[in-house]
Each structure stands twice: as structure tokens, then as C-alpha cells.
Amino acid sequence: MKSLRRMLRDRALLTGLVIVTLLVLAAVFASPLSTFPEHVTSFDPSQRLKPPGERFWLGTDRMGADIYSRLLFGARLTILVAVVATTFAVVIGVPIGLVAGYYRNWFSDLLMRVSDVFLAVPQIVLAIAIAQTLGPAIQNVILALSVTYWPFWARLVYAETRSLRNEVFIEAAIAMGASPLRVMVLHVVPSIASSIIVRTTIGMGATILAAASLGFLGLGAPPPAPEWGRMIAESREFLPDAWWYATAPGVAILLVVMGFNLLGDGLRDVLDPRIRRGGQRGG
């Protein structure tokens, strides 16, 4: 209860929460909320490149489709990619970090070396190479992003597990004969869960930005999917006249990424007692 109250007091966290909730609502209720739900797949060439107005709230694109409606359906794609790719990255990264952090042998060194090598290439560059090899499709974007982002979780979990390994309650659990698996799942994971949650929230924002970049480069979901990054790429040949065409999807990306970042920062303040603000040493 106390932490819930603190959460609601934190303005950054609240803003993040509102934005992310709105994103989810937009994705779930894309059809009823959109003014031209059919414009995801069928178009109206007679209406192409109309500026924002009463009929088309955010204007229309080069095919005469309503940008506002396409943005709403794009939210679905964005959430799908972000959630699935991040989940995969967590599912790969967390166990690797746990095992590498719990044991101290050549195998854990090897695991960490491998993740270091992955971190040694800028993530987007690696994702571009993978997505290009696999071809433009939404499942390939997801694959490329999870393959490149898992080391972030492995590194985090590794470092936290290493420092927990010397804690008395972990040593006690081991001394009482708990199996390594039991210690990891029942003792280590609950202790580092808040760090993982924070990292995952911020990771969602990073994944969305990366996915948008892939989309912009033409490596995302193929048309006519309403992918935000691709919409911006398409708009370029109609500048400077169709300014709304480039602006609207970019604002959508900005807001959503900002939402996840704010949420993550706020959660860190609330969940992580080590860096909680206003900490006090008495005496």
C-alpha cells in the first residue's frame, strides 16, 4: 500500500503510466477508436495527401489513407514487437545471467564473454544485419531485436547475482541443502526482480525505437502494415508540403518511448531502496 501511494505521488511515474495505459488502450480499441478502420488495408486515392482537418484528423498519406486511423493500428504492431521481442530477450538473458552469476567456473566466464561480444557491436547495426538476412517481416524484426538485446539482461542479472552470492541468506539457503535451481528461483530471482522489471520497462522503450529505425530502413513489416517508422520513411518524398505525414508518427514514437522511460525511471525510484531519494543516515 505504502509503495502504491508513493507511486501515485511520483509525477514522472504517473505520466509514464498514463501514456503506456493510453498506448495499450489505443492498441486494444483500435477499431472502435479509429475513424476509418478500413484504411489499414484499403485506400482512397482520390483523398491522397489531404492536410489535417475535420474529416481526416491528422491528414492522409500518399495512398489517401487516414493517418490517425493508421497510427492506432500501428500501436498494435508497436506493442506486439516490443512485448514479444523484450520477452524473448528477458527469457534468454535472465537464465544466462543467473547461471553465469551463480557458478564461478569457465562456463560462466564463457557465457559472459559471449554476451560481451554481442554488446561490442552497436545493437541497431547487428539488428540490421540480421533483419536484412532474414528479409522484411514482423517476426524477423522480433527475432533480430531479441537476439541483439538479450545481453543487457544477462549483464544485469549476472552482476546482481554475483553480489547476492555472498549474502548471508543465500549462503544459509545453500548450507541448508537447497539445490542450485531452488536457490536461484526462490531466493535470487525475487531479490533481483525489481531491477529486472525496471530494466525491462526501459528496454521496451529502446526496443520500440530500434524497431522504428528498422521500419524506417525498410526492414520492418512490409506494406501495407501501418508501421510507424515506415510511415515516416514514406513521407520523405512528399516534403515539405505534407509536413503532417512525417510529424504524426514521430510524435507517436516520441510519446510512447518517453512513456516507457518515465515509467522505468519512476519504478526504479519506488522499487529500488538503495537509491531511493531522501535517504537518511541517522546517528
Place this chain on the structure above:
Amino acid sequence: MADEFLSVHDLSVSFGTEGGVARVLDQVSLSMRAGEIMGLVGESGCGKTTLARAILGVLPDNALIDSGTLTFDGADLLHAGATEHIRGRAITFVPQDPFGSFSPLFTVGDQIAELMRWKSPDRSPGERFYARARRSADMERTLALLRAVQLPEPERLLRKYPHELSGGQRQRVMIAMALLPEPKLVIADEPTTALDVTIQAQILKLLRRLATERGASVLFTTHDLGTAWEICDRVTVMYAGQEAETAEVVDFFGRPRHPYTRMLLDSLPTQGAALRGIPGEVPSPYAPPPGCRFHPRCPRATAICQDSHNAAVEPVAGHSVRCHHPHEWAAT
């Protein structure tokens, strides 16, 4: 009183935190004479560190001084703030943590030189440059004092980084740094808690001897009654943000008058006796009991103890106790 050069009167300090307002010092009064070694004892959380910080003028940002006065050598420390001539010069500091109190990025010598640049006894107020003559005089003084704190090869030590020194060595350097400005008062905040038990006594005796030789007073906080007994001239005990009793060290241990002091001394392990604790718990600073904060645990408490704790009994032979129902002075 002419010889009373540090005087704390009715000092109350609160901390504003997320959980509410905590009053960590509640009408504390205390006085120190020039040249004496005074111990400030109490459990952790009793307010002794806050009192030390208040004297140094470095309370945290969320601290609020509710009332009281704090004078040192005739200067009002509370309102004028510790000036350039007082902080680091007339009053110096030995920290609790010799590990973290050095910057890891500069050599020990650089950090001592920085201190001497601003706080050397030879420095005249407002001096902007560190003249060569003063620098070499300060160097001589530093080397002499490092030898006095029994650090071998001081020239080599000055070129080392803090992490290359042991905890004991670092605390010796800290003591040297506290004495270099030739202060009148050294505040030592649990100076040996972070060290091995075996070297604690050495360091404390060193501090006592050097301070006495140089005519500096020491206000020394500790939670360990044994060390207070060993090195202090006088002792003040604090409980939950209030001072309970002040006496010469022999009287404090020999004939304590405050019920808390009694119970505290009785709780010390002695040979052949069973361990005795004090029943009850230390109150939370967020919601302390009214009046004397010890009364819920005190066997002698009556209704008047809830109203105020301000009934300081007239001191007998410098033995002051803040209690409505103290034990008789003669009782031992």
C-alpha cells in the same frame, strides 16, 4: 563561565523525511571545558552523530533547527554559521569512515596539502596564494605530525593513494589531519568503529595523548562504554535524542544517578553474572513519548515524567542529571 568554551543549550533538531518529521535532538544541553576529552555515548540513533554534525555546521539539507543555542569560544555557531576561521581551523573533525573519507583520485599528500593550503595555522585570513615559504613550513609540520601518529616513512606515504593504505594507517592520517590546523576542539565521530578491535585502543590512546599535548579538547562519540571509560575525562550519555546525564568519568561509572545510566551499566556483561537487558524498546523519533523519552521503560517513572524532562537536578560537583527521580548522589 570562562572555562566553558563549547556550550549547547536547549538544542532541538528535526529531520523532514518521507515518513514524516523526526525530532532527533530534543532540547539537548551540554557544555565542554577547554582541554578536556569528553565522551558522548549512546546507542546508535540516539542523536550523538547529529549533535556532532550540528557543532561542525554540516547538518544534512533536510535538517531543521527548531530551537536552542550553540556557542563556541563566544561565537554563535548556530546562526552565524561556522566561519572560515572556525570550521577546519578551530574545530576539526575525525570521521567515522577512514575508507570513504579520502577522495580515491588524489594522493594522500595532495589531500593533506589541500587542507593545509586553506587551513594551515600559518595562513592569514583571505590569503589567496599558497606561498612557497608557507608550503615548506607546512610540509615540515605535516611530516612531523605523521611521525607523531607513528606512521613510518611519511615521505613515501604522501605519494601513495588512499586505497594503498590500511584502515589503521588511514585513520592515523585522519588524526594527523585533524591536528594539523592546531585546533581548539576536535570532533571525533566514532573514529574507530570501522577498524579492527586490536588497533582501536592504540588509535584512541594516540588521539588522546596528542590532543592533550597540544591543548586541544576532544568531543568523542561512541556507542562503546568501555572506550569511553578508557580515554575520556567526562562522559555524557544520550537516550533517544535527549541527554540524560553528564559526569566525570569516575563518577559516571562509579555512582550513576540517571535510571537509564544505571540500567545501561548493569546491562554490561560482567564475569559470573547473567546478561541483563533493558526491557522495552527505543521509541521511534517520529512519535516519541512526551516528556522524558525514557519514561515508558523507566522503573522510577511517575506522572510528572510525561509532562516534561526539563527538571535538571542541580549539578553536584559537576555531575548533572536530567531526571525527576534520580538516584541519590552518594549512592554507589
Place this chain on the structure above:
Amino acid sequence: MRLLALAARRCLWMPPTLLGLTLIVFSISHIIPSDPARVLAGENAPIEQVEALRRKFGLDLPLPQQFFRYVTDVVSGNMGISLYTQRPVADDLLERLPATFELAIYAMILAVLLGLPLGVVSALRRNSLLDHAVRVVTISGLAMAAFWLAILLQLLFSMKLNLTPVQGRIDGWGPDPITGFYTLDAVLRGDWEMLGSSLRYLALPVMPLAIPAMATIVRFTRAGVLNVMSSNFVFYQNAMGLPRRVVIWKYILRSALIGTLTQIGLVFGNLLAGAVVVEAVFSWPGLGTYAYNSILQSDYNAIMGFTLFTGTVFICVNLLVDIAQAVLDPRGR
């Protein structure tokens, strides 16, 4: 001497990391596709050509043998021929490196020059109006897609206001390179007109790279300064009455900067990654535009070469940052 040994020890990690990088790129190019030769030849190539490529590049050999061959090729600087430019990929990349570096270095300089003071000041004046303003800029800077910011800037400054050129790197044909950094070349030649021209072309593409980088630097510097400010040695120095300006500008700043320095490697990686999309928007003739065109043309060798090359550059930058950090922080020695 001790520093030299340390640098040598850090350098020892280079070969295994580079080998690991090569293995990753090899896996992407040789193991993921069901038929690498087909990918290499292009979708519409006749079957004979595919088979010829397969034999030529040894794609019918067992995988370990293929990897060995790949590593020897890469070490000798052979990254294959670009399908699109019909030149060795390595030559293409080296030729375009200065353009990207010039862009990235100016972006970095701008980010550091703005980010450091802003980070320090907003930490010192915590919760002031300035701190809040800086926070808003930082949060937006980190959430913006670089290519979108690039397009908006282009739209506003080049297309609407006509203040800066829309795309390219310099007026007319590029001069014969001395260093390949046009601004530096112009200074070396004393050609001020050329300097002005190249700066005008640089101004816009630098911004979308510099802004997120600056946001990262502000964030870490601010957090670092706040962290050091609550450390015990700062408390000690305050208790001993050292002048506040000395404590802040000498002791706090130096500690905080080491923390920020560790982020420089990360920031540089982001700059390289951001360069792909930002260069594409401004047709800046660097590695990014090369990668972008290669994606459009499905120029396979070129993309793998780009990945390998960028990874190597990034590893080298991180090595330098590591060594610099060890030099500045005596505990690391």
C-alpha cells in the same frame, strides 16, 4: 610503465572479442540463410551463376572450414566485392569512414560541451527551474527517433527557412582529400570558403546525433555528481571547511567525470548506429548512407562488411575509453 602494462593487458582482449564478432557476422551470413550463395547472387540470378558463386566462395565446404576461410579473408582485409559498386567492400568502407567520423566527432564534441556543464549545473541546482527544464529536454532527447528529428530539422531549416543545404557534404565536388575530414582539410589548405561551406553542410546532420548523445551525457553527469556529492569524502571536506568551489570543481567534478567517461563508449556506439539513419536522410556520403543503400540494393557483402567494420571501430573506441579511465582512476591500476 604500469600504465603501459595495463594498456597491453586490455589490448589482449581485442583478438578474442574480434574473433567473436567475426563469428557472429559469419553466423548471420553463412548459417542463418538457407542458401547463402543464392542470397549472394541475388534473387533473380540464373542457377549457373549461383553454383559458380558457391564454388568460388567455398560455400559447399563444411562450416568450420568455411569459417576458417572467412577469418583469413577478413584478417587480410578482404570483405568481398560490393554487388552495387562493384568494388571491394573494404575499399568502399575506408573511403567513407572520414565522412562518418567527422560527423560523429562533431556531434560528440557538441554533446560533451553542452552535456557536461548542463549535467553539473542541474545537479548543483537540484530541483531548480533549470534542472526541470534540462530534465524535460533530456527525457525528450532520449525518446526521439533520430531519423525523425533529422527529417523535422531538414523540413524546417532547409526546406522552409532555406538556411542550410538540404543534403550532401559540401558545395560542388569534394576536394582532393588530405585527411578526408573536410573541415580539417579546409583549415590545412587555408581555404576559408571551403570551411564555411562544409560547416554549413555539417550543421544540420550533427544535431539529431548530438541531441540524444547530449541527453545521455547530461543524465550520467547529473547522477554522477549527485552520487559523489553524497559521498563520505565530500562530507569530510565540508566538515573541514574546504572552500565550496574547491570541493565542487576539483574533487566532485573529477570523480563524476570518470563516471561520465565510461558512458562515452556507449554514446559513440549510439552515434555510429544513429549515423545509418541520419546520414540516409541527409545523403551524407559516409558509412551510414553506404549501409542504407546496401539495404535497398540487398547488397549482401556490403552489409556484412559494414557490420564487421562498425563493430571493430566500436571495440577500438571502447578500448581507448577503458585505458583512459584507468589512467584517470588510480584504483584501476
